[in-house]
Amino acid sequence: MEGKTIVCRCEDITLEEIEELIDLGYDDLEEIKRLTRCSMGPCQGRTCRNLLAQVVASKTGKSIDELHIPTYRPPAKNIKMTALAGGDEDEE
Amino acid sequence: MKNSAEIVIIGGGISGLATAYNLAARGMKDIIVVERGYIASGSTGRCGAGIRQQWGTEMNCRLSKASCEILENLEEILDYKRSIEFKQGGYLLFATTEKEVEQFKKNVALQNSLGINSKILSIEEALEIVPDMNTEGVMSFAFHQKDGHANPFQTTFAYAEAAKRLGVEIYTYTTVRGIEVKNDRIESVITDKGEIKTHRVLNAAGGFAKDIGRMVGVELPLKPERHEILVTEPVETILGPMLMSFSWNFYIQQEPNGTFIMGYGEQDNPESQGVNSSWHFAQEMARKAIRIYPPLSKVRVVRQWAGLYTMTPDSQPIYGSVPGLDGFYIAAGFSGHGFMFGPITGVLMAEYILGEEPEIPIDMLDAGRFERGELIYEPSVV
Ligand SMILES: Cc1cc2nc3c(=O)[nH]c(=O)nc-3n(C[C@H](O)[C@H](O)[C@H](O)COP(=O)(O)OP(=O)(O)OC[C@H]3O[C@@H](n4cnc5c(N)ncnc54)[C@H](O)[C@@H]3O)c2cc1C
Numbered sequence: 001m002e003g004k005t006i007v008c009r010c011e012d013i014t015l016e017e018i019e020e021l022i023d024l025g026y027d028d029l030e031e032i033k034r035l036t037r038c039s040m041g042p043c044q045g046r047t048c049r050n051l052l053a054q055v056v057a058s059k060t061g062k063s064i065d066e067l068h069i070p071t072y073r074p075p076a077k078n079i080k081m082t083a084l085a086g087g088d089e090d091e092e
Numbered sequence: 093m094k095n096s097a098e099i100v101i102i103g104g105g106i107s108g109l110a111t112a113y114n115l116a117a118r119g120m121k122d123i124i125v126v127e128r129g130y131i132a133s134g135s136t137g138r139c140g141a142g143i144r145q146q147w148g149t150e151m152n153c154r155l156s157k158a159s160c161e162i163l164e165n166l167e168e169i170l171d172y173k174r175s176i177e178f179k180q181g182g183y184l185l186f187a188t189t190e191k192e193v194e195q196f197k198k199n200v201a202l203q204n205s206l207g208i209n210s211k212i213l214s215i216e217e218a219l220e221i222v223p224d225m226n227t228e229g230v231m232s233f234a235f236h237q238k239d240g241h242a243n244p245f246q247t248t249f250a251y252a253e254a255a256k257r258l259g260v261e262i263y264t265y266t267t268v269r270g271i272e273v274k275n276d277r278i279e280s281v282i283t284d285k286g287e288i289k290t291h292r293v294l295n296a297a298g299g300f301a302k303d304i305g306r307m308v309g310v311e312l313p314l315k316p317e318r319h320e321i322l323v324t325e326p327v328e329t330i331l332g333p334m335l336m337s338f339s340w341n342f343y344i345q346q347e348p349n350g351t352f353i354m355g356y357g358e359q360d361n362p363e364s365q366g367v368n369s370s371w372h373f374a375q376e377m378a379r380k381a382i383r384i385y386p387p388l389s390k391v392r393v394v395r396q397w398a399g400l401y402t403m404t405p406d407s408q409p410i411y412g413s414v415p416g417l418d419g420f421y422i423a424a425g426f427s428g429h430g431f432m433f434g435p436i437t438g439v440l441m442a443e444y445i446l447g448e449e450p451e452i453p454i455d456m457l458d459a460g461r462f463e464r465g466e467l468i469y470e471p472s473v474v
Contacts, residue, residue, distance in 0.1 A: 024253075028264065030130040034137065034245040035174070037349070042325045042394050068130070068265070074369055078325060078392040084378035085389075 007055065008048040010041025018055055027060040029053060029067045039070070042078055093263060093285055098122040099292040099445065100281045102268050102304055104129075105136035106244065106431055107423045108296035109251040109262075110438025111445075113170070116258035118442055123260045124290075126283055128267045132248040134298040136431055138367070138399025140321055140343060140355055142334055143432040144183045144239040145208045148199045148471040151408065152429075153206045154452050155436050162435035163242055172250040176242050177348045182333035183239035184218060185472075187232045192339055195471055196234040203236070210236035221332060224387050239334065241347055244431055251438070268297075271307040278308070278419040292419040294441065299365055299400030301424035310414050313462050314425050315403045317361040320373040322396035326350030330387060338472055342380045344388075352391060354381055357401070357428070367398045401428040406467035409433065411440060412458035421445055422459060428473060 005015040013036050026032050029052065038052050039045025045052075049070070057064050098120055101108045104127025112125050127133070143163060145156045162169065163178055187193045196212060203210045213233040219225070221235070252262060263285070270282040271293060280289045295304045299316035327350050334345040344354040354377060374396050382389045404410060404425035413421050423441045426433060436452070443450040461467060 025256075028130050030133065031249070034132070035249060040395070042392065044394060073395045073397050075374065075393060075396065078394050080390060080392050081324075081378045081382055082389045084374050084393060085382055086375065086379070 007051050008036075008038040008041065008045075010043050011037040013038040013048075015055065018052065019059060022056065022059045027056065027062065029056055030070055032056060033070055044072060045070070093266075093288075094122075094124065094261060095287065096122070096289040097124040098290065099124070099294060100288050100290045101125045101294040101296055102281070103127065103134065103296035103298055104131045104252070104262060104264060105134045105296065105298050106132070106248050106251070106434030107298070107426070107437045107441075108294065109248055109255060110434045111294055111296060111423060111441040112260045113251045113255040113258070114438040114442035115445065116255055116260050118446055120446065121259065123255070124288060125255070125260060125262045126266050126268055126281070127262065127264045130264050131252050131262070132245050135399045135402070136244050136248055136298075136434070138321070138397055139244050139431045140345070140353055141241050141244050141347065141431065142183070142343060142345060143242055144236070144334070146183055146185060146199060146203060146210050146234060146236050146239060146472070148195065148202070149408075149468055150202065150206065151457070151468055152470055153203055153208055155433055157206065157208055158439075158452060159433055159436035160238060162439070163247070166247065166250060166435065170250045170254040172246075172253065174246055176246040176250055178240070178242045179348045180238050180240040182221070182235055182237045184213075184222060184333040184335055185234040186230050186335070186337035186340065187234065188230055188337060188339045190231070193231050196232065199472065200234055208236060209238070210234055222335070224330070225335065225385050226383060235333070241334070241345055247434070268304065268307075271304075273308050273417065276417055278417075292421065292445065294421045294423060294445070296423045298424065298430075299402050301402060301422065305422070308417060308420055310417065310420065310459075312410065312422065312424070312459060313405055314410075315363050316365050316400045317403055318364045318366055318398050319355060319357055319361070319401050319428070320369055320377075320396065320398045321353065321355035322374060322377055322393050324352040324388075324391045325394050327352075327391055331385070335384060340380070340384075342377070342384065344381055344385060352388065356380065365400065367400065369396045369398045402430075403427050405462055407470045407473050408468050409437070409457060410459045411437070411454045412444065414459055427470075
């Protein structure tokens with residue numbers, strides 16, 4: 001991935017991929033997120049959500065306020081199945 | 093926004109967009125799709141992404157087989173540059189009671205007679221496909237290799253992009269507030285962004301199709317229900333087929349990107365249009381998942397959400413129109429399996445709306461069947 005700018009580290013999404021979608025006419029954050037999986041990985045967009053919003057805003061000429069910012073979905077933190085099931089909560 | 097159209101399609105989910113594309117591909121002009129949120133923001137974008145042909149009624153077998161065949165070629169048909177992440181890792185259905193064993197034998201015989209090559213597997217045979225699962229309490233399995241998965245967003249956007257190229261207008265973040273009817277004929281659709289004159293409306297509003305029906309005085313026997321689901325982090329590919337049980341009530345599938353998606357349906361769900369998620373679901377789901385497929389115990393859950401099933405009294409969709417109201421069409425009530433039906437819904441509804449003979453006869457799926465008492469019960473739903 002030399003010379004590429006990574007926007008979402010969990011899902012390995014580059015700036016170019018996002019710009020390509022915007023060039024295709026996509027200007028909605030929710031749609032771009034779901035088509036690329038940007039911010040849908042294990043960190044749930046903690047770092048890239050804002051970055052994605054900035055990229056979309058600057059490239060489409062919309063203000064951040066005009067964008068529909070996706071909501072966070074639970075759980076707030078990744079959790080192992082065993083812990084959820086009530087088994088032993090190991091390292092976390 | 094245009095102020096007139098040949099047809100206004102309410103709902104930018106798989107049903108609405110597949111129909112929009114198929115109408116445009118058959119030459120209809122001036123098609124408008126109105127979507128309250130973003131594309132696939134309704135049930136479609138919240139679903140389990142499962143595709144199966146192992147059904148218990150001839151109608152469902154025919155619909156799902158035709159739909160699956162479209163999915164096999166969808167990227168070419170729609171000239172889609174990205175992948176719809178179609179996977180045919182099979183569906184492995186657990187029979188845990190004598191009754192289910194017998195039902196599956198019947199289902200498989202029916203499916204085979206319709207060209208669906210499903211089969212009954214013994215415990216040993218099933219373990220060859222999924223060595224790590226827990227088969228305690230299972231009596232036999234039904235399996236069909238061509239069942240599997242497709243990405244609901246990619247699939248819906250594939251239709252949306254192809255429809256747009258053919259001139260279809262899609263208005264997102266636009267809500268339908270009312271429909272004008274005069275002398276039993278549709279006159280216009282009122283949205284929060286303006287009025288669109290039209291004599292045809294397709295109600296493809298998913299969990300809100302009942303509300304759309306009421307706008308024209310039609311009471312559809314639909315019951316929206318909230319269903320929950322969760323997804324894990326991606327891990328290496330270890331599970332081929334979808335694991336599913338009706339009696340134990342769960343489904344678990346590993347998606348092509350390595351994440352596991354899973355859910356179950358609460359018994360006696362109340363009518364609801366809410367989509368919040370619950371801790372109870374996550375806990376119960378984790379317990380079921382670990383018991384059935386122990387390798388999942390160390391895998392982390394990253395996200396959970398809920399969406400709507402739109403149930404009909406016989407768990408079969410409503411396709412068609414209503415007598416006495418010109419130009420009002422319905423494709424709703426998919427009862428938890430409308431994503432996989434989407435591609436064929438689009439074809440059949442387009443043919444129906446254009447007055448052609450649908451390639452699979454759908455008159456028995458009209459809204460009038462409930463009054464006539466001609467229900468078609470599907471025995472195999474989660
Ligand atoms: C948890 C869960 C798991 C599921 N698993 C599967 C599965 O594995 N396989 C499968 O095939 N199916 C599955 N389903 C069912 C499937 O999601 C639905 O049957 C299917 O998505 C229905 O598609 P649709 O286009 O008819 O409706 P929707 O996708 O709901 O689209 C309707 C659209 O209409 C819009 N709308 C509503 N009212 C208005 C209005 N007034 N104005 C403008 N727009 C409006 C909504 O915003 C919505 O986007 C599942 C569903 C859930 C909830």
